[in-house]
Amino acid sequence: MRKKDERLRVVKDDEARELVIAVDLGGTNLRAATVDPRGRTHDHVKHHTPRTDDAGQIVQAIIAAVRECEQRSTARGARIRALAIALPGTVEATSGVVMNAPNIPCINGFRLRAALMGDVSWPVLLENDANAAAVGEMWQGAARERRTIVCLTLGTGVGGGIILDGKLWRGADGAAGEIGHMSVEPFGHACNCGGRGCLEVYASATAVVRMAHEGLTRYPGSTLRALTQLTAKDVYEHGLAGDELAREVFRRMGQYLGIGLASLVNLLNPEMIVIGGGAANGWDLFIEHARQELLSRAFPVPAQRVEIVRAACGDDAGLLGVAHLAFEFLRGEISGTEEAVAL
Numbered sequence: 263m264r265k266k267d268e269r270l271r272v273v274k275d276d277e278a279r280e281l282v283i284a285v286d287l288g289g290t291n292l293r294a295a296t297v298d299p300r301g302r303t304h305d306h307v308k309h310h311t312p313r314t315d316d317a318g319q320i321v322q323a324i325i326a327a328v329r330e331c332e333q334r335s336t337a338r339g340a341r342i343r344a345l346a347i348a349l350p351g352t353v354e355a356t357s358g359v360v361m362n363a364p365n366i367p368c369i370n371g372f373r374l375r376a377a378l379m380g381d382v383s384w385p386v387l388l389e390n391d392a393n394a395a396a397v398g399e400m401w402q403g404a405a406r407e408r409r410t411i412v413c414l415t416l417g418t419g420v421g422g423g424i425i426l427d428g429k430l431w432r433g434a435d436g437a438a439g440e441i442g443h444m445s446v447e448p449f450g451h452a453c454n455c456g457g458r459g460c461l462e463v464y465a466s467a468t469a470v471v472r473m474a475h476e477g478l479t480r481y482p483g484s485t486l487r488a489l490t491q492l493t494a495k496d497v498y499e500h501g502l503a504g505d506e507l508a509r510e511v512f513r514r515m516g517q518y519l520g521i522g523l524a525s526l527v528n529l530l531n532p533e534m535i536v537i538g539g540g541a542a543n544g545w546d547l548f549i550e551h552a553r554q555e556l557l558s559r560a561f562p563v564p565a566q567r568v569e570i571v572r573a574a575c576g577d578d579a580g581l582l583g584v585a586h587l588a589f590e591f592l593r594g595e596i597s598g599t600e601e602a603v604a605l
């Protein structure tokens with residue numbers, strides 16, 4: 263009798279029967295969940311990403327998390343339709359090879375999709391994590407109902423994703439949307455990418471900490487001097503409490519961010535710019551400076567109309583984004599190179 267009830271419940275809850283397993287492969291954590299077509303997540307799994315120089319161990323860790331999700335969801339009568347992975351690198355579309363993944367160097371140049379397809383029978387999609395986050399925010403987050411958006415993630419670095427008229431803009435090689443590497447200071451600090459003066463070295467959590475250290479000698483009375491291991495959160499909290507150095511750091515961060523935003527607005531005329539990531543928690547201290555810089559540099563019509571908002575999906579943005587791309591693929595809404603990614 264109980265079995266019958268359970269079966270009825272599963273049939274009634276129709277949208278939860280067809281699921282995608284989404285994986286967010288980060289430099290520190292590997293997270294996975296099943297996602298249903300309405301954008302609800304289930305069966306969350308979180309592990310440490312293996313610290314290894316063997317790509318095979320990364321594949322094993324992904325598959326282990328996938329099996330956990332699969333077992334839990336199939337026990338409820340659900341069916342898995344695809345595997346979708348957000349990762350911190352560029353994906354070469356036709357081959358499924360990962361390029362340029364500095365946080366997980368062992369998968370640089372690795373045929374990740376082919377390796378995963380040796381273990382699972384579903385279509386496998388790979389996407390850059392910042393691109394995926396932009397799609398997630400458009401599907402379930404701050405940019406619902408919007409069609410042309412830019413999404414920035416201010417974390418250890420600065421990630422970016424661009425959606426034009428509802429379509430993720432990957433560029434010719436899957437390398438588009440690297441907003442963190444727009445140059446905002448021609449003779450500025452060196453960046454990990456090999457460039458100089460990139461937005462990432464002025465508007466990330468790492469940049470906030472560096473700028474605070476740089477300012478300590480100019481602000482001998484700063485309350486930040488008492489701290490041994492500074493974090494971006496410390497700088498924010500001291501800024502809220504009125505510390506002049508901390509406020510100066512976020513003012514500069516906001517100005518550099520605004521310089522970047524002005525270029526994005528002039529180039530793309532987005533409806534909305536969504537800003538997430540850990541360093542976005544300093545919002546109150548930097549966003550007005552960013553807005554002022556944007557208004558002073560961009561053309562007035564697109565600068566006045568663009569909405570600048572905080573991201574709403576939190577850590578799930580990437581999971582939701584790749585799941586949405588997988589559902590689009592399953593419905594046959596995307597074609598061409600994207601299809602090649604999945605098959």
Ligand SMILES: [Zn+2]
Pocket residue numbers: 442443453454455456457458460462
């Ligand atoms: Zn750079």
